[in-house]
Amino acid sequence: MxxxxxxxxxxxxxxxxxxxxxxxxxxxxxxxxxxxxxxxxVVIASATRTPIGSFLGCLSSLPATKLGSIAIQGAIEKAGIPKEEVKEAYMGNVLQGGEGQAPTRQAVLGAGCDGGRWDGEHVQRSLRNEQRGNTIRRGKA
Structure with a gap:
């Protein structure tokens, strides 16, 4: 160079x-x-987020993976691309206890992005689990 x-x-x-x-x-x-x-x-075609609910509110009956599937479907519709064109999916989840293994994989499968392809070319998935105290100040809460 x-x-x-x-x-x-x-x-x-x-x-x-x-x-x-x-x-x-x-x-x-x-x-x-x-x-x-x-x-x-590399193209970021779309991004969405799940709705924010309250403790034991109307969203408490839905598992996080189902909410993630709905968000992925919304992102695909907003981008206007076919599901077959999705190559990677990144999700964030703070408390994944009780959600089972690989919640991002479950959400991608629930959105219909990875089903039926058995040739080894599956959607790459990644989950970020990060807990921040941005809204809670230590010592003042």
């Missing part, structure tokens, strides 16, 4: 524009172990 950058400084000696274009292409190529590098296209 340093060698190409040094050659870019040669200006209008004939190589400058070509090398500049090659440098731009190199910046957008994904580094991988594949024999041929490919472009990495």
């Amino acid at each position: 340093a060698g190409l950058a040094a050659l870019l400084r040669c200006g209008a000696h004939g190589r400058g524009p070509l090398l500049r274009r090659q440098m731009q292409e190199i910046r957008y190529v994904e580094r991988s172990y594949a024999s041929k590098p490919t472009l990495n296209e």
Whole structure:
């Protein structure tokens, strides 16, 4: 990279524009172990959240995975893409006790994004479990 950058400084000696274009292409190529590098296209098509309920309120009968499925379906509808195009799903869940194993997987399956594909190309799922005290100040609550 340093060698190409040094050659870019040669200006209008004939190589400058070509090398500049090659440098731009190199910046957008994904580094991988594949024999041929490919472009990495990442698109966040949509994002939604589940409704916020109160303790033992009207949402207490629905498990978090069902609420997650509804949110995923809403995000897909809002993005206007087919379910087959969903490649990754990220969800956050603070208290997942009693929700079973892999609540994100359950929500993705409940939304119909991963069903019927048995060829190894399943939707990648990730769950973030983070608890913050943003609304509760210690010592003053």
